[in-house]
Amino acid sequence: MTTPVLAADAPAGSGPALTVERMLGSPALNGPRARGVKFSPDGSLVTYLKAKADDANKTDLWAYDIKAGADRLLVDSNQFSAKESEEERGRRERQRIRDTGIIDYGWDDEGRTLLFPMAGDVFVMPLGGSPKRITDSATTKDAAIDARFAPGGKLVTYVRGNNLYVYDLAQGQERALTHDGAGTLSYGTAEFVAQEELKRNTGYWWSPGARYIAYTRVDESDVPLVSRYDYGAEGVTVVPQRYPFAGGPNAKVTLQVMDAGTGKVASVNLGDPAGYYLARVDWRRDGSEALVQRLSRDQKRLDLLAVNPATGAVRTLLTEESKTFLNLHEDLRPLANGKILWASERTGFKHLYLCDHEAANCRALTKGDWMVDAVAGVDETAGRVFFTGFREGPLDHHVYSVGLAKGDVKALTTEDGWHGAVMAAKGGSWLHSYSGPHQPPQLSVEDAKGNRVTWLIENKLDDSHPFAPYLAGEIQPEYGVLKADDGSDLHYMMLVPPGAKTSGKKYPAIVNAYGGPAAALVTHAWGDAQTGFTQVLARNGYVVMVLDNRGTPHRGQAFLSATYHHFGSVEVADQVKGATYLKSLPFVDGQHLGFFGHSHGGFMTIIMLTRAPGVFAAGAAGAPVTDWRLYDTAYTERYLGDPKDGTAYEDSSVFKDLKNIKGRLMVIHGMADDNVFFDNTTKLLRALQQQETQFDLMTYPGQRHGFYDTYANIHRYNTMLDFFDRTLRPAGSPGAVTAGGAPQAGTP
Numbered sequence: 001m002t003t004p005v006l007a008a009d010a011p012a013g014s015g016p017a018l019t020v021e022r023m024l025g026s027p028a029l030n031g032p033r034a035r036g037v038k039f040s041p042d043g044s045l046v047t048y049l050k051a052k053a054d055d056a057n058k059t060d061l062w063a064y065d066i067k068a069g070a071d072r073l074l075v076d077s078n079q080f081s082a083k084e085s086e087e088e089r090g091r092r093e094r095q096r097i098r099d100t101g102i103i104d105y106g107w108d109d110e111g112r113t114l115l116f117p118m119a120g121d122v123f124v125m126p127l128g129g130s131p132k133r134i135t136d137s138a139t140t141k142d143a144a145i146d147a148r149f150a151p152g153g154k155l156v157t158y159v160r161g162n163n164l165y166v167y168d169l170a171q172g173q174e175r176a177l178t179h180d181g182a183g184t185l186s187y188g189t190a191e192f193v194a195q196e197e198l199k200r201n202t203g204y205w206w207s208p209g210a211r212y213i214a215y216t217r218v219d220e221s222d223v224p225l226v227s228r229y230d231y232g233a234e235g236v237t238v239v240p241q242r243y244p245f246a247g248g249p250n251a252k253v254t255l256q257v258m259d260a261g262t263g264k265v266a267s268v269n270l271g272d273p274a275g276y277y278l279a280r281v282d283w284r285r286d287g288s289e290a291l292v293q294r295l296s297r298d299q300k301r302l303d304l305l306a307v308n309p310a311t312g313a314v315r316t317l318l319t320e321e322s323k324t325f326l327n328l329h330e331d332l333r334p335l336a337n338g339k340i341l342w343a344s345e346r347t348g349f350k351h352l353y354l355c356d357h358e359a360a361n362c363r364a365l366t367k368g369d370w371m372v373d374a375v376a377g378v379d380e381t382a383g384r385v386f387f388t389g390f391r392e393g394p395l396d397h398h399v400y401s402v403g404l405a406k407g408d409v410k411a412l413t414t415e416d417g418w419h420g421a422v423m424a425a426k427g428g429s430w431l432h433s434y435s436g437p438h439q440p441p442q443l444s445v446e447d448a449k450g451n452r453v454t455w456l457i458e459n460k461l462d463d464s465h466p467f468a469p470y471l472a473g474e475i476q477p478e479y480g481v482l483k484a485d486d487g488s489d490l491h492y493m494m495l496v497p498p499g500a501k502t503s504g505k506k507y508p509a510i511v512n513a514y515g516g517p518a519a520a521l522v523t524h525a526w527g528d529a530q531t532g533f534t535q536v537l538a539r540n541g542y543v544v545m546v547l548d549n550r551g552t553p554h555r556g557q558a559f560l561s562a563t564y565h566h567f568g569s570v571e572v573a574d575q576v577k578g579a580t581y582l583k584s585l586p587f588v589d590g591q592h593l594g595f596f597g598h599s600h601g602g603f604m605t606i607i608m609l610t611r612a613p614g615v616f617a618a619g620a621a622g623a624p625v626t627d628w629r630l631y632d633t634a635y636t637e638r639y640l641g642d643p644k645d646g647t648a649y650e651d652s653s654v655f656k657d658l659k660n661i662k663g664r665l666m667v668i669h670g671m672a673d674d675n676v677f678f679d680n681t682t683k684l685l686r687a688l689q690q691q692e693t694q695f696d697l698m699t700y701p702g703q704r705h706g707f708y709d710t711y712a713n714i715h716r717y718n719t720m721l722d723f724f725d726r727t728l729r730p731a732g733s734p735g736a737v738t739a740g741g742a743p744q745a746g747t748p
Helices: 086-094 192-196 533-539 557-563 570-584 600-611 633-640 679-690 710-728
Strands: 034-039 045-052 055-065 070-075 113-118 121-126 144-149 155-160 163-168 173-176 185-187 204-206 212-219 225-232 235-242 252-259 265-268 276-283 290-296 301-307 314-321 340-344 351-355 362-364 372-379 384-389 398-403 409-411 418-423 430-436 439-446 452-457 478-483 489-495 505-512 543-547 588-598 618-622 664-670 696-700
Touching: 034 418, 034 430, 070 113, 113 144, 121 144, 121 155, 155 204, 163 185, 192 276, 192 633, 204 276, 212 276, 252 276, 314 340, 340 372, 351 372, 372 418, 384 418, 398 418, 478 570, 489 533, 489 570, 505 533, 505 570, 505 710, 533 543, 533 710, 543 570, 557 570, 570 588, 570 600, 588 600, 588 710, 600 618, 600 664, 618 710, 664 679, 664 710, 696 710
Parallel strands: 505 543, 505 588, 588 618, 618 664, 664 696
Antiparallel strands: 034 045, 045 055, 055 070, 113 121, 144 155, 155 163, 163 173, 185 212, 204 212, 212 252, 225 235, 252 265, 276 290, 290 301, 301 314, 340 351, 351 362, 372 384, 384 398, 398 409, 418 430, 430 439, 439 452, 478 489, 489 543
């Protein structure tokens, strides 16, 4: 007979305990990392953002000289104010940037000058010189955002106070390109859903040669004005926010093109703005036409349009259609010969196509039952496209090249794990990022054949590595596959405490899931399984499983669309498959299974306790969407359709089966969340109270959806650890009360 594992029985492992405090502390356990990595235009330097040794969340700007083999600090973020505007906080949240300090930068075309935003202002810095501030937010009272060099490097463009500006570096003068932006009208901006759901973070695009600039006109007057209450430690701030709830009006986004020399503006007729999203804008290499992607509001049709910049005249080049929904991409590449590199999921899997000038004829460059992920670059001289994808399976992300003429796919990486690439504009060199289950993130310079030129960050797991003291006690993830009801492969990852398989005891188990179409968690990459909360849980005596159910990405459109118009359906069945497997293991205490997730994963947590009652004894739901009518248009309508059509929203709501909840629930939510509004949680709390269901609640003043404050994050994870210790570790017998007085799991 096996006995359950109590808290005191949890294996300590070798070396010091991996606590939540150390998990989130400095220096980062993952070792040195680089973000925002770019080649200089001439390929001689690699610039990147690197975290400070004493603050893992604050980054400086560094450069590595490839020829000299040395790196140097270019800009220390400590020399600038840390003040951040509401606009900047919002953009950082939309882009999921957790860092502070210098979080973005850009090169001019010649590689002589760098630009970066800081504390609401824009700074430019000649290589070898000192930063110069070119805007003054203290005087203008508005932050300058989305700053970039115009082609040629003579002008800097940015948005301030709802209008679009250019700054002439030679003359030291600023000029407004638009003038009437105010209130609900703005120019050159990306509206909320464009940033949050369409991954379009800008609203202006220069033509090559900087003759024309295309830009958005965004009218949010019809979008509901929400008084979002930002509850902070010092009090409550009422933040007015235009939020497009599912089924309601979106911002009216139209496109204009200005001749930068004459100031003449052409309006582009894309149709009724209520019926489309402005998805992407690019330019042909000769600047003769803008290439615009227009996505229908139901996201089943995508048109690639050619726009005459002088007149605004539009013609359709090609159209993609889907019976469910289309996934946007960043893979359009206009080529020097007038042809267009394009990506499409018309076969059910994303692949690359080479199209003629009018996109009338498109030839597949890649094919098969696997997904291309993203184009990394095009070497037109060599006639090859570099891209990443999943040809070897959904757990491994590799770098490939394919010939524009022959369509011959060659793998440039072979080792299992997660590979990425950034291509140099000249010379064929590329930056190779890599991590694997046994290797924290590395970064190297490679040549066109995939041979390493030099390391930028080797990140050896030697005695000097921050993770070295914890390496002996590391619990390596085990990988496996289960079968869904329709025969689909369900990939999972599991962490088992040391000695659990031979101890004769039964260990409580916890499942972590996201479960939605925006992310897959099971990969052969270094990350949470090695240095994050799943590792902490495993070292505290929990068997931990992560399973990607149907409805998650990287597997093709059929797998991704399995939850179309019905969240909380097949993904529940798939997670129950995982739980059933856990219960079959002789070392798992099947009566004490937990579940947790954040955002869509928070929704999944509640759904598992209500639609599979009794399977899980406890669940911790972070920032859950409880009623999809409270979420935004672009994400929700993509997967559930219009709320007026059918019962998809009722069927996908946590309230439909809330009366069936079984198991202890903890709800966690930031009180300044501008993405999944706190309304989702307050509506849930009221419903639970009305049906007299006991639950746990932890709210965080000032925290948004991403929980970027280190101390709040530490408290959040320790709160979850304490919650699972109270609910999943039986003190004597099932249903007993722990020393803290909390009822055991299964007695809500």
